[in-house]
Amino acid sequence: MKDSFGREISYMRISVTDRCNLRCRYCMPEEGIENLGHDKILSFENIERIVKAAVALGIKKYRLTGGEPLARKGIVHLVESLAKIDGVEELAMTTNGTLLADQAEALKKAGLHRVNISVDSLKYDKYEEITRGGDLDAAFAGVNAALRVGLKPLKLNVVAMAGFNDDEILDFIQLTINHPINIRFIELMPIGQAEKNCEYRYLSSEEIKSKLPGLIPLNKQEGVAEIYKYPEALGNIGFISPMSNQFCGSCDKIRLTADGKLKPCLHTDEEIDLGEILNKNDDVLLKETIRNAILRKGEKHHLNDGAKPVDRGMSQIGG
Numbered sequence: 001m002k003d004s005f006g007r008e009i010s011y012m013r014i015s016v017t018d019r020c021n022l023r024c025r026y027c028m029p030e031e032g033i034e035n036l037g038h039d040k041i042l043s044f045e046n047i048e049r050i051v052k053a054a055v056a057l058g059i060k061k062y063r064l065t066g067g068e069p070l071a072r073k074g075i076v077h078l079v080e081s082l083a084k085i086d087g088v089e090e091l092a093m094t095t096n097g098t099l100l101a102d103q104a105e106a107l108k109k110a111g112l113h114r115v116n117i118s119v120d121s122l123k124y125d126k127y128e129e130i131t132r133g134g135d136l137d138a139a140f141a142g143v144n145a146a147l148r149v150g151l152k153p154l155k156l157n158v159v160a161m162a163g164f165n166d167d168e169i170l171d172f173i174q175l176t177i178n179h180p181i182n183i184r185f186i187e188l189m190p191i192g193q194a195e196k197n198c199e200y201r202y203l204s205s206e207e208i209k210s211k212l213p214g215l216i217p218l219n220k221q222e223g224v225a226e227i228y229k230y231p232e233a234l235g236n237i238g239f240i241s242p243m244s245n246q247f248c249g250s251c252d253k254i255r256l257t258a259d260g261k262l263k264p265c266l267h268t269d270e271e272i273d274l275g276e277i278l279n280k281n282d283d284v285l286l287k288e289t290i291r292n293a294i295l296r297k298g299e300k301h302h303l304n305d306g307a308k309p310v311d312r313g314m315s316q317i318g319g
């Protein structure tokens with residue numbers, strides 16, 4: 001369906017948990033966050049009901065995220081039930097990959113199409129530093145398993161940070177040359193920890209591109225990413241630039257939090273609680289509520305004017 005500004009909304013990001021096995025410095029405080037109680041987390045059955053209602057409104061693409069989606073028990077069953085819903089054309093996941101190696105095959109069989117794996121450094125010590133203890137080998141075991149079972153096209157999400165990984169840009173690019181891996185550089189957004197934690201600095205997509213002569217624009221937009229490539233490379237390179245190149249005009253998403261709130265925009269605190277409606281067992285009302293939430297999407301975010309969502313961090317929204 002179209003929102004109030006004529007944008008076709010066809011994509012829902014579903015956070016299946018606010019828990020995570022890592023503590024990325026720009027996303028989570030060291031001590032973690034107070035986790036939602038099990039009674040507050042959407043059941044698989046309710047996620048299924050929401051997806052069925054959303055499909056009826058023309059939403060075709062779904063992405064499971066978190067927290068860490070693979071930390072949610074039974075995730076393979078959820079994938080299996082969502083993949084079976086008529087009208088779910090694309091089912092993907094964003095994960096840190098460290099728990100993927102053991103589950104990749106089952107996820108693929110259950111109907112997951114592809115994964116984005118977040119890896120902000122290719123150096124052991126820096127990966128451990130940014131994730132506060134994460135194991136790069138475990139993340140790459142996930143990357144290799146995803147490639148092996150055919151969860152593709154595979155994308156690596158890299159949050160670009162001056163003073164942290166700006167010296168690794170070419171190493172990431174090299175991965176796209178020799179492997180069927182697409183890199184997505186994401187501008188750091190001043191949300192939650194990223195705003196409080198100023199050791200890492202924002203690096204614009206333009207600055208990265210300026211270090212990459214010979215990049216060929218593919219003249220296609222993939223969601224909100226601009227896509228480029230090097231000749232002969234097996235993978236491509238995308239830039240997601242929420243700060244420097246406000247992409248709100250091509251936003252096609254709505255978000256669902258792990259505790260059942262619809263967020264029309266990542267960058268505002270506005271939420272529509274589905275809890276009561278789910279309790280009423282009225283799926284027509286559920287569909288109408290999702291429609292109204294889509295109609296409440298604003299025209300654009302105001303991060304560059306200093307406006308900030310304060311109620312939730314990224315791990316609680318799902319990125």
Ligand code: SAM
Binds near residue numbers: 020067068157
């Ligand atoms: N745990 C999973 C993961 O890390 O891929 C899924 C959830 S995570 C919140 C989703 C994405 O949001 C990750 O790629 C992460 O790097 C990104 N992210 C988190 N905080 C961010 C921030 N302040 N600015 C830009 N991207 C951010």
Ligand code: SF4
Binds near residue numbers: 027315
């Ligand atoms: Fe966890 Fe993902 Fe946030 Fe890192 S970015 S702390 S892996 S939710």
